[in-house]
């Protein structure tokens with residue numbers, strides 16, 4: 001690390017839990033961020049500030065006026081611009097020291113798996129079950145932990161899945177819930193600072209996983225009610241009936 005980097009990251013390096021060693025781990029890490037909307041904006045912003053060396057930004061959507069209320073990585077000049085491209089401009093202005101890769105199209109599972117295999121952590125800021133399920137699948141296949149967040153109306157939730165082979169996965173929690181039960185921000189609304197709360201927690205989880213400090217939300221689901229500022233944490237177990245762990249079960253039975 002050069003003098004400029006030591007100064008830039010000094011407030012983290014002075015933490016005994018992080019130190020130069022932890023900062024170096026962050027600088028060497030790659031994180032795939034799915035969706036540069038409300039959650040992804042905050043995750044990407046803080047990870048860039050914290051010095052995560054390589055951020056892969058995936059979004060096929062363009063910036064719209066209705067996004068600016070909460071998607072703080074974009075601005076008025078970026079209306080109509082792809083969100084991943086817009087995010088890269090903001091992140092590079094904040095920290096030119098890090099590398100950003102833009103993926104401005106919808107990827108199939110194989111292409112996503114390839115990116116996940118190059119990543120240390122996956123951060124899901126997407127807004128639909130289909131993408132969240134796909135992120136869970138590639139997380140399991142690549143062995144890359146998944147930090148999943150969601151925010152709707154005035155309620156949010158966050159958990160870390162697939163940190164170890166014993167960890168519950170997204171599917172353990174939701175099973176085969178139907179897509180038509182889906183709640184979206186465009187239909188239900190969301191209060192602006194809530195995505196900041198959940199996105200910041202996701203960024204914190206990513207930093208903890210990369211540096212190995214503290215206890216991630218592995219096997220725990222945190223529920224945030226912004227109205228009462230009530231926070232509850234539920235314990236999650238791996239569901240033996242969850243189809244995602246079948247192949248793994250067979251593998252361990254063979255050994």
Ligand SMILES: [Zn+2]
Nearest residue numbers: 169172242244
């Ligand atoms: Zn599962």
